[in-house]
Amino acid sequence: MSALLKPLSRLLLPILLLLGGCSPAGFAVGVAASGGVAASSEKGFVTAVDDVGIRAGLNDRFFQRDLALFGDVSFAVEEGRVLLTGNVPTPADEVEAVRLAWQPEGVREVINELNVRDESSLVDQARDRWIATRLRADMMLDREISAVNYSVEVLNGRVFLLGIARNQGELERIKAYARQIPYVRGIVSHVRLLDAPA
Template sequence: MGNMRLMAPKGVGILMAAALALTAGCATTGGSAGAGDAPPAADAAPRKVSDRDLKAAIEKLWDSADDLDSRVRVEVRDGRALLTGRAANADERLLAVRLAWQVDGVAEVINEIGIGDESSLSDKATDAWITAQLRTRLMTDAEISSRNYTIETVNQTIYLMGRGRSSVELERVRNHARNIARVRQVVSHVQVPY
């Protein structure tokens, strides 16, 4: 199901910072700002961009680049962008990666984009079926925290991304993926604690 986050409208953060700065200024005594005053709002830590916003920004850039977003896909987890799908040629693949890196807040770009269109409508249906099968298996396995995993299937290759609780849990996920009919390969970009 994914993580659901409630996001405040963009202007709310600026208004809150301004209100804090005004409040801090009103709390001082003695007229001039002293060393103990709150730092100005400009020194506040930058707001972390949500994965959903990063994904939307990448897709927007791809859409403006000759409708690239119809051929390649992106999933973002913890600022890490997993690129999949099929580019028409090597230049288009490189363009997709370059545009993904242009989005502020992207910490890593994982390029799993193939070249050439090998998939048919039935292949896409098979990919959707494989993803649904794996998602169901993870959700029904009490030893796996399924919400920690993002699944993308392209041409019967399963790409995993997210944060596993342990290497043992990740191996259970991989085994579930390997045992689904028609799966050609399982590629993991899951981070686990040491």
């Protein structure tokens, strides 16, 4: 892959997945786009395709079950590991979100980082989106970091990382970027090292 196409494919994948939605055609676009990124990802093509399938299954189940829950819960998927973040109104909603997260075929772990009570204002939510966008940009611009290997979620100023670090130094670089961003209140890492067992 040329030096120009590699960063471009990293930028286009999330856009294609969002535009594709949950339709079969959208899923096919997402899988095809994953192929280009998977070539440079540590997890490989098959795992990338499996993760896209899990994400499509999560979207479908949450959407069919409860639109409010679908809007309240965000999820990232890496190597069959599902990270749940967001604010849900009741403990019953939290239990239901975890139950739904285990349903798609291929899910190996569900990491529950849900808040049961909504503590965030519109300003907090906008700030969280800004933090996530800035951290993702810092990661993509750093040649020492393979940003395609990570998912970033931010909730109430807490940064949640999920993915595969090629080495401890790469993970520490990401954490250092996160610490420099104003309003970050903490970093929670669910990242595994490449040479650690999956």
